[in-house]
Amino acid sequence: MAFTQFKHSGTLNPEISVCEKKHSSFAEKAAEEGIVLLKNENILPISLSASVALLGIGADKTVKGGIGSGDVNNRQNITIYEGMEESGIRITSRDWLDDYEHRYQKARLIWKEKILEEAKHVNNPFDAYASNPFIMPEGRPVSEMDIQEAEIVVYVISRISGEGKDRRLEKGDYYLSEREEKDILFLNSRSVPIVLLINAGGPVELTDILEKAQWIKGILNISQLGQEGGRAVARILLGEAVPSGKLTTTWAKKYADVPFAENFSYLNGNLELEEYKEGIYVGYRYFDSFGVKPLFPFGFGLSYTDFKIQFCSIEIDKDKIAVNVSVENIGNTFAGREVVQVYVSLPRGRIEKEYHRLVGYAKTNVLKPGEKQELKILFDGKTIASFFEDANAWIVETGKYGLWIGNNSANLKLEAFINVNQDVVLEQTQKLEALVELSEKLEASKNVKAAEKQLEKSRNADFPTIQFEALQRKQKAGNVDRESLVMGNSLEILAEELPVEELIPLLYGNTGGISSNLGAAGIKVPGSAGETSEALYEKYGVPVLIMADGPAGIRLQRSYEVNRENDSVYGIGVLGSLENGFLVTEKPHQNADTYYQYCTAFPVGTALAQSWNRQLLKEFGEMIAEEMEKFGVNLWLAPGMNIHRNPLCGRNFEYYSEDPLLAGSLAAAVTKGVQSKAGCGVTIKHFACNNQEDNRMGVDVHLSERALREIYCRGFEIAIKESKPVAIMSSYNLVNGVHAANSKDLCTRIVRDEWGFEGVIMSDWNTTEPKDGSIPWKCTAAGNDIIMPGSENDHKSILDGYRSGELSEEEIRICARRVLKLIDKLRSSYLVMSE
């Protein structure tokens, strides 16, 4: 018996399917939950009878998501204009919007010409695209005429960012454009209430304009909401849905408030080296430890109603600390949801510590006015531990840990203590090879005094207290469930039986693809990102696994043609795979069938995360799995879970948060959803420290072991231990001088030896291609099992490494075994049996 794949993925029927409809309504619900209300001075919700001037570049050109491999080629997007119109809001600014339409179309054509021209002069046309993201043109200046009949102005600020390029610290990107600023000041001078909608992959600096324009009465950070964004925004504006999103990243007052902001990526002119001098002080850990007031704190978000959060008790519940709270909707009109956040402040002892950190959170159901709900928030011992470099250990240091409860990092109340009488060593770690000295470190000790004082005062007060030792007795150390990745073993046996040379193709992707075709090197499912080797298929029946990008949905080609005569697929090249084919003009082929693969564009990672809703993310994962199954995808190249270290990172929109606990727990929820379907697996990425896009393949990130473990690896650790993702993607960059895909520290010591990860690690695409990129045979030696998308050169290097004795037979067999195990586990869904 052999396995064959289904012939062509997708369907010949272009009509909207039942699944698509179901997923659209979920995308709308998720979008609603991701919207964060940042300011509301009696303006929102608006009444349906209000006439609204809808202005700003994203009004009818709403940005659904970022660009690059994180883009989704879906059927249709609902813009804010369309969503508002559909819901019956009277929009009075049609002239302005029509004018913008012309400007936009013109700018698109000019941009297209530019990309096509530049693509002729680079090896990989993707580079021409990635280094020139489309910049939305300015609109015409808003005038009296545009607001004549309006009672309210809704002004949309949109930004496009994505893979391969960081955001610019310039007007029109991180800052408002001149036109936006002038428009808003004009509107302000006419005393018309303004609601700003921020439609960007991350923060846009608003501090100055908020000082100057007091008629800005409302701000919604809508982020990038996917295909149904316009509908979700309309429902929130009208109060048909109530905002319940919270920021997952601190919005600084000034860019310079971000630690070492001036050194980020391209800003200091050095793209070769990025020193993480701030150490563990990332995001609110910095702002709150150093007493720097942000514009909007981490975890912040308003509602149309008010809630009372009450601490009930703290207890030890099995092997966790449990915090019980009750939440009541104390408003009169709106039903809504609140997110309760629990932080722990840490004693400074032998090593300095951050002022506090998030240890748990929970979101209520929709509570009607007067309704109450009790929540239990659980966390384990490691959540309050710190990494001691001198001891190579995770230790909970002696002292009093304050337990703070509230609804953002700046609105917390001390409620209880966790007492640690003696240092508790939770885990002993291995010594890492790649460690460096930083040229400078952020010394907290001089600066944290103010923050500490407040803490000290409350230390002496009488609060409920639990003893950490009581938890310790119940918690088994390093409780890694090694049985979790139970996989079949019928193919695995090949890893022992075949000559080692025959196994080598398993260690890189299917070279039948176009290796330079970033994000679309897959052959069998058009528009997929890549696949595992088919070299062992004919002889041993080892099928390929199909990989497709995320994280805002599944990235495939929306449609493709098949030659009826020879049944072959017409390729569309790199540029054709981008932006739904906007960059190429191809006539339909004669005598061809068109197959459709309509995937859903859900909200981007950050927007999903802003829901702070694990249940929602699990359901999202289930929908992803349904689409994977439908199109024959086995491995989803998501969730992306790098840390929002700096607001300018071009791919922050794909990632969840500046906080590893939040990022890790949300990634775990998505993973549980995706992997609930047999045959579907996730690939959490990019491991680790892929926090900038300019020179992402060459930048060497230098950081302390403590920051590496506490901030940049911690989210991955949480996701792995909680949800057992089947795969990890290593990142392009170097970490302390070693390419992530060549790093035994990352790929073996930390992930496998310490966390018990049993799945597969694959490289990011083309990491072995650049001259000074990662070295193929060293990927295998490090434990990076598959090099993607795979090339002849990868084969040669591994073979040469083996023949020269640098790479051992055992190292090859170990990687091959893991790949075969994964193929065994996932192949079931898209393959059909044949005689």
Ligand code: BGC
């Ligand atoms: C991106 C990955 C993506 C891969 C395949 C790379 O350029 O960094 O996130 O999964 O391409 O498309």
